[in-house]
Amino acid sequence: MQEIDLRSDTVTQPTAAMRQAMYEAELGDDVYGEDPTVNRLEALAAERMGKEAALLVSSGTMGNLVSLLTHCGRGDEIIMGDKAHTFVSEAGGVSALGGIHVRTVPNLDDGMPDLAAMERAIRAENIHFPRTRALTIENTHNFCGGAVLSVEQMASVKRLAELRGLVVHLDGARIFNAAVALGVPVSDLAAQVDSVQFCLSKGLSAPVGSIIAGSADFIQGARRNRKIVGGGMRQAGIIAAAGIVALEQMVERLAEDHENAYRLALGLAEIPGIVIEPDKVKTNILFFGVEGDGVETTEVAAALTERGVLLAQTDPTRFRAVTHYGITAEDIDEALVRIAEAMRELAN
Numbered sequence: 001m002q003e004i005d006l007r008s009d010t011v012t013q014p015t016a017a018m019r020q021a022m023y024e025a026e027l028g029d030d031v032y033g034e035d036p037t038v039n040r041l042e043a044l045a046a047e048r049m050g051k052e053a054a055l056l057v058s059s060g061t062m063g064n065l066v067s068l069l070t071h072c073g074r075g076d077e078i079i080m081g082d083k084a085h086t087f088v089s090e091a092g093g094v095s096a097l098g099g100i101h102v103r104t105v106p107n108l109d110d111g112m113p114d115l116a117a118m119e120r121a122i123r124a125e126n127i128h129f130p131r132t133r134a135l136t137i138e139n140t141h142n143f144c145g146g147a148v149l150s151v152e153q154m155a156s157v158k159r160l161a162e163l164r165g166l167v168v169h170l171d172g173a174r175i176f177n178a179a180v181a182l183g184v185p186v187s188d189l190a191a192q193v194d195s196v197q198f199c200l201s202k203g204l205s206a207p208v209g210s211i212i213a214g215s216a217d218f219i220q221g222a223r224r225n226r227k228i229v230g231g232g233m234r235q236a237g238i239i240a241a242a243g244i245v246a247l248e249q250m251v252e253r254l255a256e257d258h259e260n261a262y263r264l265a266l267g268l269a270e271i272p273g274i275v276i277e278p279d280k281v282k283t284n285i286l287f288f289g290v291e292g293d294g295v296e297t298t299e300v301a302a303a304l305t306e307r308g309v310l311l312a313q314t315d316p317t318r319f320r321a322v323t324h325y326g327i328t329a330e331d332i333d334e335a336l337v338r339i340a341e342a343m344r345e346l347a348n
């Protein structure tokens with residue numbers, strides 16, 4: 001039985017073109033700025049984002065951490081939605097390592113932080129208060145089911161930040177999914193923020209790596225902070241070579257992942273005992289619940305694992321499924337057959 005792994009788009013394997021590019025990559029010491037392949041990736045990424053400069057880092061977590069270390073000093077405050085990946089799933093790194101004070105506001109279902117609450121949360125100048133320095137947003141929004149923020153929604157955050165003298169950081173781990181779903185150039189989204197982090201290693205299928213992009217000054221500061229957290233890598237062109245292929249060959253096809261996620265959502269909606277709103281599925285991530293007397297997610301997860309369908313159990317009541325490179329429409333149909341079977345068995 002073939003396994004269908006829908007836990008995350010991080011399980012994607014590098015493509016044949018990536019392995020070839022890695023094998024052939026010209027290398028140098030990137031801490032000296034001498035790796036030609038890293039330099040090429042950073043220039044390409046900056047161009048795609050419409051920013052002055054970009055920096056390769058080893059993960060999305062490092063990208064957000066280094067960006068926020070660069071914007072904020074110890075005791076400064078950042079404001080973000082309470083479902084932000086940086087708040088929920090990055091081990092509190094900005095506080096642990098940066099002494100940055102994180103303040104959350106409610107996250108709306110559409111992926112936006114409650115903007116009025118964000119505005120109220122911005123501190124007045126007063127020696128009792130931490131200084132608010134940055135607002136952060138996430139696009140697409142992981143824990144809001146891959147929700148997409150429009151250019152206009154992002155612009156509303158930018159306007160607020162400008163009015164109050166703050167910077168905006170975008171956790172754009174899946175910013176290319178957002179751009180493809182909206183049908184806009186990714187630079188239109190990046191133009192709404194001062195800094196952006198995106199992952200090469202998720203839907204774009206590279207084995208390792210994230211990029212941060214922003215002004216030349218910001219990236220110069222970020223380069224130092226990357227060194228501080230031990231993220232200066234030497235012949236990193238091995239990684240960057242795959243990143244170049246990711247940007248050149250793997251962006252357009254994300255539309256397929258979105259179609260497959262919607263196909264999965266429509267199919268799940270037909271299965272008794274599964275609770276899902278297919279119309280909320282905009283990109284490659286979907287969440288669903290299970291209902292029924294005595295049906296529990298742990299049992300469902302076990303029954304699915306037995307049938308070779310792997311999902312992420314994100315909390316006691318919900319599952320997350322993520323479509324990605326390597327998952328075809330046929331795999332989705334096969335997963336649906338196995339999920340329906342498992343649900344039937346558990347209902348009996």
Ligand SMILES: *Cc1c(COP(=O)(O)O)cnc(C)c1O
Nearest residue numbers: 059060061062085138142171173
């Ligand atoms: C995955 C993810 C990250 C972190 O990326 P890693 O490479 O796993 O560290 C950050 N933000 C969001 C929204 C993510 O989905």
